[in-house]
Amino acid sequence: MTARIARLLAPETALFACASMAHAGLLPFGEPHSRAATAEAIIAVILALGLATSLVRPPLARFAALAAQGLALLGTLVGAVTIAIGIGPQTVGDKIFHIVLVAVLVFGLWRAAGIRQR
Template structure:
């Protein structure tokens, strides 16, 4: 696995898992509870974890796997940002800022994977 890929994917898993725990009410005492967001974030975290395992099992697939799992996470995060924008997703400032952070991290990771050459 490339030196940047594992820490980046682990960081992304951590972000989505934490968001899922917040939205499920486990963290912060249910203040930001939103079960649909929790389910989506948990699914995204699970897909990213599968990507980490795939990269560990087949290091030569790292670039492709990183592109695929981050594309999925980016698309799902854009859907979440859209639901916030139209008023059916979580409406807190924290959610807006967190989605912006997620988008920045995912876009950066996607660009890094896209530009990476495994020579």
């Protein structure tokens, strides 16, 4: 079970870390946006903590995955709303990336919810 949880949380953590670095101007793509970079870094940390918890405390793996991904989805939806109302980054890439992030997190929540502890 822990390995399946890790396979969900590790790529999600990497996605948010890359998004944060792109908005911080550390990667050659993406538009700098400090608030988005901060929010994405916080979400990456939340997902990393969920991953670490699942590895260190296997009995809590499913709960950690659901909690971390739920918080990440909430934060991502807040970001999507800021884009929709014109506060957040307005590039086509940001809009597409948020759609992808929401889809990945919903899929991860669905998969984690289906994992039964042995």
